[in-house]
Amino acid sequence: MHSIVCEDVWMVYRSLFSEKVALSGIYLKIPSNRIYGILGPNGAGKTTLISLMATLLRQTKGRIEVLGYDTLRELKEIRKRINIASGNPNLIWSLTVYENLRYYSLLYGINDKKAVEELIREFELEEFRDVEFNRLSTGNKQKLILARAFVNDPELVFLDEPTKGLDPPVARRLREKIRSLQKELGITVVLTTHYMSEAEMLCDRIAFINRGKIVAEGTKEELKRMLKMRDKITIEIDANIPNLSIEGVFAVERDGNQLSFYVDSAEARIWDIAKEVARFGRIKNISVKEVDLEDVFNELAK
């Protein structure tokens, strides 16, 4: 069962004298009741893709189906069932926490003051209930933005970099909240993020987008396997090393005299690599770790 299906989706921004292709030929199926991550470098097209799925944009070509409804013809049906929260915490400045939530629930045709109060409690905003939006801290603004995304009991929530610019403890608490709400309500969450640790912690499946195209898609494990990168061997040496070509090494990263080798299996490759490197100087340190999402991301963003 899929919450979103994209077929050959193109988005081209046209003005009088220019044309910019933001997305080209996107095919994507986002499974229901999961947290799905869309990752990519700045300007890759993540926000454009999420905005298309959330009906804020209209694609130039292709078909997008959200919860079984077509984004071109059945806007109202989709909008009733979805919601969005962005990492740029912007709401009407002079409305309080309560007023903002009440206002947005009215826009969904819901007149339920009790539900608004419950939402305030759920997101631990009771203390700030009557505080105007522009007087809230960034963390509380972000909490309110997230609370706002649940005023209509959505089946699908889009989170566009929801923890951007937050202190690590606040960001961690929000991630935990997202995870627990998703599990508790059984909803689908589509998330874009720059933080690989966030994607690693939250996402069940991930699509990597680069220059307007999906370059890889799958679970974390599938993505690592797809790139045949399992382990990362980092060696620090006291001399400069020329470019090396060693069998079984998929990629090499250089940071001064420190080299990182991406391999299929550290066990099988470590001695060959160490021997080759030792020809150029004395090895000061060797470490081995499993490849993480950040490494996959760096490789795919090249």
Add this chain to the structure above:
Amino acid sequence: MRMSSTNLRSEVYKILGFTYRNYIITKRNFFTLFETLFWPIIGLISVGLMGAYLSLEERYLAFILIGAVTLSILQVSQLDVAYVLLFDIWSKSLRYTFVTPVSIFHMIFGAWLFGSFRGLVAFLILALSGKYLFDLNLLIDPPSLLLFLLGIFLSAMIIGTLTCSLLLIFGYRAEVAAWTLTAIFMLLCGIYYPVTLLPAGIREIAYAIPLTHFLEFYRSFYGFSPSTSNPALLGYSLSFLFLILLFLILIWASERARKKGTVTQFSE
């Protein structure tokens, strides 16, 4: 298909959402209180004193004071409609409104309800001030007064809707329309003078605008003959024509904004 009562209630709540938001912002914002009270009273007093200085006959004083009062209530009530998008644009929260299942009609109508209320308050204050300061009775018979006020509020909806369309088409540059369109309309429709004074060509444009006929209708109670036999009916007919046309433009502008990415740009 008939609308169920739950659906109807839900549609009413969507409209009232915008009324609620404009009410809260007005209540909390000193500037909007200024718009409702300060400028209308300044306008009335300055024009009234000018009339006194020029020793105008009572009916001519009524003629120009009606212009001043209409300008004020039109401006106060259209601002609410124009602000329905501007509040979101200024606070960069447009995406949160556009992602909800509201249509452009809910937005305009909800904001217009509160704008009309503000316009009514401004009118009552000006009517009292006019009576007290210049012995001018602006309270004609209630049905006719209601007909005039509703006509002005419809004109406010026209101007506000036009501003919203311009905002979606031209972006931030068009926000100036919120404060200038009323003055342009009033200039064309005979704020302090009959439209017969206007040069040919412009005069015809003035007659095509409903506001001209609502002003003539109101002034007819003070001894000025309107240019048509039934100015109120003509005013209403033109208003509905304008509104249908403007709503079509607004629907087109909203779709264009989705294609061009204006909604997301306004939220960044």
